[in-house]
Amino acid sequence: MVLTEKTRNFDGKPPLKVLMVTSSFPRHEGDYFGQFILELAKSLKPNGIEPVVLCPHFPGAARKEVMSGVKVYRFPYFYPYSLQRIAVEGGMFQNIRKSLLAKLQLPLFLAMELVYTIRVVRREKIDLIHTHWIVPQGLIGALSGRLLHRPHILSVHGTDVNIAAKNRVLGWVTRIVTRNSGKILTNSTYTRELFVSIDPSAESKIEVIPMGVDVELFQNPLNGNPKEKSGDPYILYIGRLIDWKGLEYLIDAFAIVSRRIPGAKLIIGGEGPEEEQLKQQVKDLGLNDSVRFVGLIKSSDLSRYYHEAAVFVLPSIQAEGQTEGLGVVLLEAMACGTPVVGSNVGGIPDIIQDEWNGYLVQERSPSELAERIIALLENQTVREQFKENGLQTIYEHFSWRQISTKFTQTYVQLVNL
Structure with missing residues (x-):
């Protein structure tokens, strides 16, 4: 079932508002970095979903903007902004592994992401939190969802699960996130099997929904x-x-x-x-x-x-x-x-x-x-x-029309529990 204006608003309620928390997102119109997250957000709008995105700030960016019709909040995590090193080209895990400054910024990044997640959920009257990648977004979303009594969905994309499978601490964090999430969405059968190897209890919560293409x-x-x-x-x-x-x-x-x-x-x-x-x-x-x-x-x-x-x-x-x-x-x-x-x-x-x-x-x-x-x-x-x-x-x-319908059905199912 696609969530249309008719099916969502028959009782006078507004469209379902979903906060997507991600460390990867286009820095500007036309940027390819994290483009699939923007495409997912755009594809949900015809289904009666109102997506809001929270992602890291980068030098020169506005703290709040609208990109391709999607409201975007960007949280700063270090000053001066020009020295922010975690969420830049190359990927978060790569940057933390290779940069001492990125390692030092990680506690600030976690704190600011949590603060802004709570702030945006309250300001935008968010119905559901959808995070991308286990750490830190999954952990932040699971904690925020419990504090604010909102359902939480985690999407994993491969890199995060591969690293968690080889790291005892991240494996433990993964199990905490699973227990505080309504659904775990994996982008492939490979990622699904790897996630279950980390946390067998997650099997009943996992659904494979890949990203799509326009x-x-x-x-x-x-x-x-x-x-x-x-x-x-x-x-x-x-x-x-x-x-x-x-x-x-x-x-x-x-x-x-x-x-x-x-x-x-x-x-x-x-x-x-x-x-x-x-x-x-x-x-x-x-x-x-x-x-x-x-x-x-x-x-x-x-x-x-x-x-x-x-x-x-x-x-x-x-x-x-x-x-x-x-x-x-x-x-x-x-x-x-x-x-x-x-x-x-x-x-x-x-x-x-x-x-x-x-x-x-x-x-x-x-x-x-x-x-x-x-x-x-x-x-x-x-x-x-x-x-x-x-x-x-x-x-x-793999068309976005099909993929966005699957995401919408999952959102509606959790919100209506």
Whole structure:
């Protein structure tokens, strides 16, 4: 059942108000960082849900704003703001692990997130708290929900569960959060199984609801269909430039591809701490003329990049307790009709059925990755098969319309308990 104005307001009540607490959210319109949280919030509005977002502040940002019709609060956690280090590009866990200043800021971050969660719940008359990632948001949401007598839902996205599975303290925190949450939503079967291994008592509360994709947005590239305008074929990666994305193996694979198909290009879109190291690898391999780092790609330009690409690759690996929880970029590429190749790790197999709508390859294997990329570049029949089956996958399982309905049903169920 979709919560419509009619079903929600028959007794005169306002739309159901949901506070989404997240450490990852776009810093401005067009920013790709945490874009899926914004897309989720937007997709809920037609269902009679009024989403409000609470996320960390960053230098130069307004403390309160409206982004794409969604009300956003940003909480500061250190002064001067320019020294805030926890919730910046690269991811919260990565930043805390690598930065002493981020470690020192963590207690302040936790305190301010709790204070602002309570403040926003009261100010906005929130009906339900929906947090993303176990720590710190899940813990903050569970505590706030108990203090304020609001139902709490936790969404986990992979990285947090991978780390909690290897850390005794975080495992203990996870069990506390579970006991103080009405539902645990995981983004893939992999994440679900890993969560249950940490807390078997959570099994009855868990539901797999992945993030979705805006089908209409990605099927309408700017200026017509760029595939018909492109010259040499290019391979595309979009995402953060961090170690567990496996980009070093993609670059090694591309060196093999370029010897077989001299005109091939590789475009890498995104930012992150591994950028300089990856550029040096490209230089050492003599690939400067065929590999381009294009930086952060605006949301409005994503569709064009996907449509122009001959192949999209997500070469993620298992590294230090982290891996791909789902792989939303694969969904976006499929929605554009672009053939995909992904590593057989984490939640990626929930999206790719090997040799039906894409290729799954062993992680850290440049030779196998290169072989599959070459097979796609040289075989139009397979590319067309993956295109059609990929679109079918999106329409049947991953459109925001379907995904937002599942979230809405879960919200209504908990609020009406």
